[in-house]
Amino acid sequence: MLGAEDYKKRRLAYLIEKGQPGEAVTAKGWVRTRRDSKEGFSFIELNDGSSMKNLQIFVDKTVPGYEDVVKHLPVGASIAAEGELKESPGKGQRIELVAKSITVYGTADPETYPLQKKRHSFEFLREIAHLRPRTNTFGAIARVRNAAAFAIHSFFQARGFMYVNTPIITTSDCEGAGHMFQVTTLDLAKLAQLKNAKGEFEVDYTQDFFGKKASLTVSGQLEAEIFATSLGDCYTFGPTFRAENSNTSRHLAEFWMVEPEMPFTDLEGNMDIAESFIKTVVTEVMTKCAEDLDFFNQWVDKTVIETLTSIRENRFERVSYTEAVDLLTKSGKSFEYPVSWGIDLQSEHERWLTEEHFKKPVILYNYPRTLKPFYMKCNDDGKTVRAMDILVPRIGEIIGGSQREENLETLKQRMAEWNLPEAEYWWYLELRKYGTVPHAGFGLGFERLIQLLTGMTNIRDCIPFHRTPKNAEF
């Protein structure tokens, strides 16, 4: 049985960082490139995804199969190289593996293998999402995504938050966050026929799997509130589904969302934890994925590291919606959509605030109540709710949250304003009826965080397999 360290030692990252000259090792991975010498030796760059760096394998003609196999190893072939680590006489790497034998697991026909040892466009790679993790960029994105996910759990676990799994399938019809994907076992072809035959047709959901209309969740918040008001600080981290026909570089139909929910916490406390949350995750990823970030900074976005450093080190600007409207109207800037109190801020307004005016993340709070969902706590002014959005340069809204309305009567009143049926939310209302407490929480779009961390401009490249309108390949 292998111990934890033994597993790490099998990876090329370990050999490249910690391998010592003289060690006998076997390296396994995929060929990134091969360079031959007429003198009778070849260099193979081997990568197994554990690191940005490749391990250089030195193979000379005495290795069995050199002429027939090694000299024809194509990009993408999977091999094991057994031999001894030596200090590298060449530039660019500390050590290399001098091979005694090469085992080929699988070759990759260069006539048809789509990956070449040159840069490909992200759009092209998106069409071969089953192979793109083998590239530098997508390997790095995967490592950053992994490190960020781990950092998120660490952040909350270190603070005593409980990880809660909220349901993926929900029957509360109107969570208020956009169109939902319907889940059904009813035979749609039959339903369509019935409708044709009778003209008018109403679906009888009592015949459906759950006995009522069901959908994929658009948010775990309402359920997270149940746990927050019984077990204390908690968070969800799971998939979320929105059936909006959004075709942008910032939207996915299936994405991952982090939603902490905290009892005995007000809007201030919510902003405090959200800010330290982002800073901690950014710091953690900068530490653990330094090499990957250097790569992004060089090839993807020359300002990524600067941006992340600035996020880590500066206090987020906290501005009320009213103040923001004031700043925008006094900016002298002519916006396509004019600004006035009560309007929803447009992308151009958000960008002006984060990219031009403050040049750092901005927390906007106390929005007009007409703009925000029913569950957000009303301020005493009667006009605003205790909402807060965190906007970051380039991406826009990365976090949306609020203090929740804990007063039963006010909440009912708000639901009436939105024409929401109380019966559908009976359990949500009972949280206010029995032992209600002030509480707050927020939602973070995980892929938008990955965009921020990597500098990747399209969110479709920040999730292994993207689901967007007209696309559910792989």
Add this chain to the structure above:
RNA sequence: UCCCUGGUAGCUCAAUGGUAGAGCGUCCGACUGUUAAUCGGCAGGUUGUAGGUUCGAAUCCUACCCGGGGAGCCA
């Protein structure tokens, strides 16, 4: 969903109504303790799909499909 823009060789792109080209990659050869190596050569295309206009269409028109940028919706 709306606006703009694009779809030509394996990849990235040229060719604005008149014989479809280049670079990179592949393959072959030369050269080198090499570094996305370098140099030479060969091969490689029913121009997204379906119609239309024209003597002639990659090029103009229509519809559709798909990509990119922006907007809305939001995370």
